[in-house]
Amino acid sequence: MLLIHCPYCDETLPELEFAYAGEAHIARPLDPSAMSDEEWRDFLFIRSNPKGPHFERWRHIHGCARFFNAVRDTVSDRFLMTYKAGEPRPDLSKLEAA
């Protein structure tokens, strides 16, 4: 079972309290009607699906119910860090060095 740190509650809790919410940092289009089919495809369906560090959203559904972001290695399933929604995407090279 994954142990996940909620950056709002500042507690590390079992996976059962959380809901996965897909890849992080995919911004909603600002001007949807101006988008081409290719841009819609990329926004709706294309995912990076990396083998390694993955930026993803989680929601502390059975706790504070807030969304936050995480960096998790998809090979080991180890969380490198979690951070509040709205914070900038962390620098991977610094994370891996730490």
Add this chain to the structure above:
Amino acid sequence: MTRFSAFAVVKNALTGHTGWREQWPDAQPKKEYDVIIVGAGGHGLGAAYYLAKEHGITNVAVIDRGWLGGGNTGRNTTIIRSNYLYDESARLYDHALDLWDGLSQDLNYNVMFSRRGVMMLAHNVHDVQSFQRHVHSNRLNGVDNRWLSAEEAKEFCPPLNIRADARYPVMGAALQMRAGTARHDAVAWGYARTAAARGVDIIQNCPVIAIRRGPDGAVTGVDTARGFIGAKKVAVSAAGHTSVVMESAGVRMPLESFPLQALVSEPIKPVFPCVVMSNTVHAYISQSDKGELVIGSGTDQYTSYSQRGGLPLIEHTVAAICEIFPIFNRMRMLRKWGGTVDVTPDRSAIIGKTPVPNLFVNCGWGTGGFKATPGAAHVLAHTVATGEPHSLNAAFTLDRFRTGRLIDEAAAAAVAH
């Protein structure tokens, strides 16, 4: 290749079983091939076999990072069925079911296809309506599927608990009698052996690092752990790793890779006559010929390449099995494992051309690729050999995520399938 027959078994029994030879050679890569298939699972090996058999293309290599059949081909719960809602899916999966019928004879290798029936349980009004819609749609498409009342379901599968006060009440079931199971390892081995006998090279323990493209953008070959191997055409059939391989060719995929788990119990005497699926509670069960209960669960919620999932999911699945089949509540489980499944947004596969010339892809089979093995392999071989899709996989394009012509089995089933 020695042909297997009753005569060969008797002859070898009389000579102390010293006459059996290796079933395929451990091939070393040549400099160049007409076709390279990345991924030696059932789909990739099958495609190599049909390329050789039906299209006369034998200068083919199937390359795998591990051992053949060691990915999802050897990790699934071996369920085979074709009762899908949409026309495109029903045709493709029923084509596969037709090929399953004669596969053991075709390959001269016993894949132990057992048409024991797959029964899908309806636990609530929504399930009843959804499954009856499936039954009607299937009948219009000529696909075997029929509706059973709870009592008829119990008669077909006696261990089933249909009491009204059950935790997961059974309100009926959809039954496909043509469906069943097969021995998954034998499928990979049978295709490998027969393809190798026709001249296909099977190269194991050789990870593909990148797909290489020429100045005109077309594929020129693959970089592997054993160096560069040239190819006129490349087909990627790498399941959970498809995103990673395709990324190296500059193609971003509409895929996410999730863990999918299964487990088996200790072996017991024959007690379970069919396959039962409960999509609503994510519990899938059958009994292998060895006697183990083979139990499948749903995908974990997060993406992962770890080939293992979380225990909460297994616990939920086993709890559901014990509720639906109370006779199993003192069974002990022997082992559990996980595979990495590549899931598309509409839960239908992608088989066809890519934006890169001479690069083809077969992926997105998600949680249900095993049942399609012969069909997917057959139409992939056609697509690679002719450069154009077969009529059966013409709708399963990569481009449908741009045009919006999805084959939305995800909405139809409301769960993994």
